[in-house]
Amino acid sequence: xxxxxxxxxxxxxxxxxxxxxxxxxxxxxxxxxxxxxxxxxxxxxxxxxxxxxxxxxxxxxxxxxxxxxxxxxxxxxxxxxxxxxxxxxxxxxxxxxxxxxxxxxxxxxxxxxxxxxxxxxxxxxxxxxxxxxxxxxxxxxxxxxxxxxxxxxxxxxxxxxxxxxxxxxxxxxxxxxxxxxxxxxxxxxxxxxxxxxxxxxxxxxxxxxxxxxxxxxxxxxxxxxxxxxxxxxxxxx
Amino acid sequence: xxxxxxxxxxxxxxxxxxxxxxxxxxxxxxxxxxxxxxxxxxxxxxxxxxxxxxxxxxxxxxxxxxxxxxxxxxxxxxxxxxxxxxxxxxxxxxxxxxxxxxxxxxxxxxxxxxxxxxxxxxxxxxxxxxxxxxxxxxxxxxxxxxxxxxxxxxxxxxxxxxxxxxxxxxxxxxxxxxxxxxxxxxxxxxxxxxxxxxxxxxxxxxxxxxxxxxxxxxxxxxxxxxxxxxxxxxxxxxxxxxxxxxxxxxxxxxxxxxxxxxxxxxxxxxxxxxxxxxxxxxxxxxxxxxxxxxxxxxxxxxxxxxxxxxxxxxxxxxxxxxxxxxxxxxxxxxxxxxxxxxxxxxxxxxxxxxxxxxxxxxxxxxxxxxxxxxxxxxxxxx
Numbered sequence: 001x002x003x004x005x006x007x008x009x010x011x012x013x014x015x016x017x018x019x020x021x022x023x024x025x026x027x028x029x030x031x032x033x034x035x036x037x038x039x040x041x042x043x044x045x046x047x048x049x050x051x052x053x054x055x056x057x058x059x060x061x062x063x064x065x066x067x068x069x070x071x072x073x074x075x076x077x078x079x080x081x082x083x084x085x086x087x088x089x090x091x092x093x094x095x096x097x098x099x100x101x102x103x104x105x106x107x108x109x110x111x112x113x114x115x116x117x118x119x120x121x122x123x124x125x126x127x128x129x130x131x132x133x134x135x136x137x138x139x140x141x142x143x144x145x146x147x148x149x150x151x152x153x154x155x156x157x158x159x160x161x162x163x164x165x166x167x168x169x170x171x172x173x174x175x176x177x178x179x180x181x182x183x184x185x186x187x188x189x190x191x192x193x194x195x196x197x198x199x200x201x202x203x204x205x206x207x208x209x210x211x212x213x214x215x216x217x218x219x220x221x222x223x224x225x226x227x228x229x230x231x232x233x234x235x236x237x
Numbered sequence: 238x239x240x241x242x243x244x245x246x247x248x249x250x251x252x253x254x255x256x257x258x259x260x261x262x263x264x265x266x267x268x269x270x271x272x273x274x275x276x277x278x279x280x281x282x283x284x285x286x287x288x289x290x291x292x293x294x295x296x297x298x299x300x301x302x303x304x305x306x307x308x309x310x311x312x313x314x315x316x317x318x319x320x321x322x323x324x325x326x327x328x329x330x331x332x333x334x335x336x337x338x339x340x341x342x343x344x345x346x347x348x349x350x351x352x353x354x355x356x357x358x359x360x361x362x363x364x365x366x367x368x369x370x371x372x373x374x375x376x377x378x379x380x381x382x383x384x385x386x387x388x389x390x391x392x393x394x395x396x397x398x399x400x401x402x403x404x405x406x407x408x409x410x411x412x413x414x415x416x417x418x419x420x421x422x423x424x425x426x427x428x429x430x431x432x433x434x435x436x437x438x439x440x441x442x443x444x445x446x447x448x449x450x451x452x453x454x455x456x457x458x459x460x461x462x463x464x465x466x467x468x469x470x471x472x473x474x475x476x477x478x479x480x481x482x483x484x485x486x487x488x489x490x491x492x493x494x495x496x497x498x499x500x501x502x503x504x505x506x507x508x509x510x511x512x513x514x515x516x517x518x519x520x521x522x523x524x525x526x527x528x529x530x531x532x533x534x535x536x537x538x539x540x541x542x543x544x545x546x547x548x549x550x551x552x553x554x555x556x557x558x559x560x561x562x563x564x565x566x567x568x569x570x571x572x573x574x575x576x577x578x579x580x581x582x583x584x585x586x587x588x589x590x591x592x593x594x595x596x597x598x599x600x601x602x603x604x605x606x607x608x609x610x611x612x613x614x615x616x617x618x619x
Contacts, residue, residue, distance in 0.1 A: 085533065099250075112243070
């Protein structure tokens with residue numbers, strides 16, 4: 001299958017005053033298209049840093065990061081912003097919706113960076129809202145939605161521009177179990193139906209159980225990659 | 238247009254704060270509009286005054302009187318058509334705060350010198366005939382609801398009566414108008430002969446002479462001739478055209494324009510600092526949202542433009558509302574400042590200043606948004 005994610009020998013450290021703190025230590029990960037990867041590990045292990053590199057929010061000190069067919073570690077900031085707009089969707093733990101905008105307008109945001117007409121944007125947004133099952137809540141502002149619904153709006157926003165890769169940082173960290181299951185089932189469906197490749201950072205082993213692959217990071221080092229043995233949620237998809 | 242909902246969402250983030258900021262900007266620009274209009278009116282003061290009329294005052298001081306007998310000597314000079322005079326009466330009605338701009342004049346000669354003062358011939362004839370009368374401008378009549386036939390007990394802040402009375406009872410016999418210079422509509426004229434007979438001091442003197450010249454191009458020569466005529470006398474004169482005299486009189490009271498602009502400058506600097514601080518606070522609060530926009534692919538330039546537009550728009554809108562109110566209110570000052578409306582020059586200056594102030598106050602926040610590090614901003618939100 002086609003490689004969607006190619007991370008080779010990546011090193012990343014941060015400056016903290018006079019000290020240099022190593023975060024990722026010669027990390028290599030390869031992911032095929034439409035896989036659903038869970039990145040687990042303890043706090044401070046480097047999993048969010050890895051996610052930021054994959055999402056083009058940060059660049060490594062050394063190594064190669066190729067995502068969705070493009071090498072992004074050598075791109076300028078502006079080029080990475082353009083690349084993010086067309087290739088990656090982001091889902092955050094706290095949804096990060098804009099409170100004064102309706103769900104529909106929040107989902108439309110990534111399309112504002114494109115040259116799509118208003119009619120084309122409407123078609124895309126309506127489709128994304130339908131995909132996450134919130135077409136009837138399009139006019140509601142975030143405060144009028146539950147946490148699970150807000151996260152589904154965030155997923156619709158991440159999907160609306162048809163990105164090849166979806167990066168999710170603790171997407172169920174702020175949700176109750178039922179809402180978390182609904183969001184994870186949605187993510188698993190997106191990968192299984194060949195819509196997006198998904199990389200998800202999570203603390204929760206149960207959430208990781210929805211992924212098709214899992215890697216564990218500890219102290220900036222990738223432990224033995226493993227294939228998730230059972231995918232109970234997918235049985236219901 | 239596609240960014241309008243996003244801009245609106247930014248404006249609505251803290252509605253009360255935006256509303257209060259807009260109110261302060263609006264009031265500042267209302268003040269700006271009115272004060273600059275008044276300042277322009279002062280700068281233009283005297284422009285309606287005639288170049289063919291000369292004013293001769295005491296060289297020593299505005300308050301120093303001149304002998305009445307100068308009148309015939311001035312009238313005899315070459316180039317002089319006619320001469321009259323006036324005395325500052327310093328009248329007020331009931332309370333010294335309710336001052337009336339009032340002069341004692343020679344009725345017939347004075348109104349001949351000022352043909353723009355429109356009064357009915359019958360009223361003027363009655364004014365000339367009866368020494369205990371007065372004529373008033375239409376605005377003054379309206380202010381105190383005075384009518385022809387009313388006897389009004391006007392008092393003077395300067396001139397006590399010989400009989401010890403404080404009030405100068407005057408019967409109003411006419412109301413005049415001046416379409417060219419509305420400030421004239423606030424004046425009152427009383428009869429010099431009556432005034433001169435009844436005052437306790439200064440008898441036989443006047444405040445200033447008004448000379449009408451036959452040829453305005455020779456006004457300077459006539460001015461010079463008048464001043465030369467009285468040089469080395471006990472009461473030397475200083476003669477200037479009416480325009481110059483008005484401007485000099487206003488200058489004596491201080492540089493109104495400079496004072497006005499100093500007030501405006503202090504208001505604006507305070508406003509700039511306060512608004513810039515509010516805008517910076519707003520931008521700090523908007524940091525997570527800005528980070529999200531950058532994360533999903535908004536370029537730094539777009540984020541900068543959005544942040545700049547978000548605060549500039551409401552600043553400029555509030556300023557425009559303030560200027561609009563000033564433009565609506567300004568004509569009601571027509572009796573005090575000789576301008577029909579807020580000058581376009583001042584409106585344009587206000588808009589220019591609003592745009593500049595909006596950019597200055599928005600720029601630091603917009604630059605901060607442009608330079609925002611996405612990862613740190615997202616981490617601070619989490």
